[in-house]
Amino acid sequence: xxxxxxxxxxxxxxxxxxxxxxxxxxxxxxxxxxxxxxxxxxxxxxxxxxxxxxxxxxxxxxxxxxxxxxxxxxxxxxxxxxxxxxxxxxxxxxxxxxxxxxxxxxxxxxxxxxxxxxxxxxxxxxxxxxxxxxxxxxxxxxxxxxxxxxxxxxxxxxxxxxxxxxxxxxxxxxxxxxxxxxxxxxxxxxxxxxxxxxxxxxxxxxxxxxxxxxxxxxxxxxxxxxxxxxxxxxxxxxxxxxxxxxxxxxxxxxxxxxxxxxxxxxx
Numbered sequence: 001x002x003x004x005x006x007x008x009x010x011x012x013x014x015x016x017x018x019x020x021x022x023x024x025x026x027x028x029x030x031x032x033x034x035x036x037x038x039x040x041x042x043x044x045x046x047x048x049x050x051x052x053x054x055x056x057x058x059x060x061x062x063x064x065x066x067x068x069x070x071x072x073x074x075x076x077x078x079x080x081x082x083x084x085x086x087x088x089x090x091x092x093x094x095x096x097x098x099x100x101x102x103x104x105x106x107x108x109x110x111x112x113x114x115x116x117x118x119x120x121x122x123x124x125x126x127x128x129x130x131x132x133x134x135x136x137x138x139x140x141x142x143x144x145x146x147x148x149x150x151x152x153x154x155x156x157x158x159x160x161x162x163x164x165x166x167x168x169x170x171x172x173x174x175x176x177x178x179x180x181x182x183x184x185x186x187x188x189x190x191x192x193x194x195x196x197x198x199x200x201x202x203x204x205x206x207x208x209x210x211x212x213x214x215x216x217x218x219x220x221x222x223x224x225x226x227x228x229x230x231x232x233x234x235x236x237x238x239x240x241x242x243x244x245x246x247x248x249x250x251x252x253x254x255x256x257x258x259x260x261x262x263x264x265x266x267x
Contacts, residue, residue, distance in 0.1 A: 001086030001116055007123040008091050012046040012130060016091045023134040026050035033061040034267065038174040038232040040200060040225050042261035043070070043124040048248045049179070049261040055244040056263040057131045063171035064139045065098055066132070067105070067161055067231075069224035070125035070177040072147035077118025080111050080157060081145040088126070088143070092133040098140035104167050105142060109160025111153060118145040124177040124221065146223040151209045154223050158205070158230025165235060176228035178221020180260030186249040192217045193245070193260040200264050201240045205229040232266045240266045 008014040013022055026046065041056050042049035072081070084102035087094040106112050119125070125143050132139055148154060165172045180196065181189035196217050199208035205226040212222045219225070229237075243265055247258040 026054035078113035081115035081118030104164035108163040161231040162234030176224035186255035
């Protein structure tokens with residue numbers, strides 16, 4: 001299966017040379033890169049959230065293998081949709097799916113369904129790939145789209161991811177693609193988002209789930225974040241760091257209705 005880009009030219013530039021210049025602009029290289037178990041990275045258009053995503057990826061000692069979890073914004077396909085073979089295209093070239101890791105994931109988490117429909121038009125995973133392509137000569141990944149909102153199923157997925165990662169012979173980074181509060185005032189978004197961020201920093205997936213629902217926080221990728229946190233804890237995570245937070249208002253100047261973006265690394 002060859003999955004063509006769905007949002008090139010809209011969420012990020014379609015011309016390779018233009019995209020490369022944008023990535024160089026937004027990626028913040030760190031002198032002391034660290035290996036990590038997981039991260040939360042935003043997925044808006046690169047002009048809005050690129051600085052936050054670039055700060056995360058620039059701070060990491062990146063492995064060659066990834067599990068990338070994204071929300072399913074369009075409701076197409078299955079509730080927990082995985083692709084186990086093929087390549088994803090971006091303007092910077094092809095990225096292969098890690099089939100061996102995908103098979104381990106399906107063995108460890110039986111609720112995963114082989115499903116290309118959920119991924120066909122989904123932007124939230126696709127926009128992560130150019131950042132990784134710019135920083136790595138070669139890498140492999142497994143895509144999982146999530147439309148499940150039940151905590152027990154998200155926790156089960158997280159445990160399954162950790163089990164699968166333990167069985168493979170190479171480091172794997174679990175990426176949770178998520179934006180934060182949507183279309184509230186900048187002031188209100190920052191207050192709400194801080195409550196969710198604090199639960200992630202505390203490595204508290206159930207607390208994140210409860211906070212999202214109690215405070216009515218429109219964090220689209222809370223499912224990926226919960227699964228990532230659960231997996232990271234099983235893999236020995238001991239701390240998390242907020243690398244950068246911003247809102248769309250920082251770019252547009254419109255503070256009346258913003259989207260929040262948090263970049264968090266779990267070690």
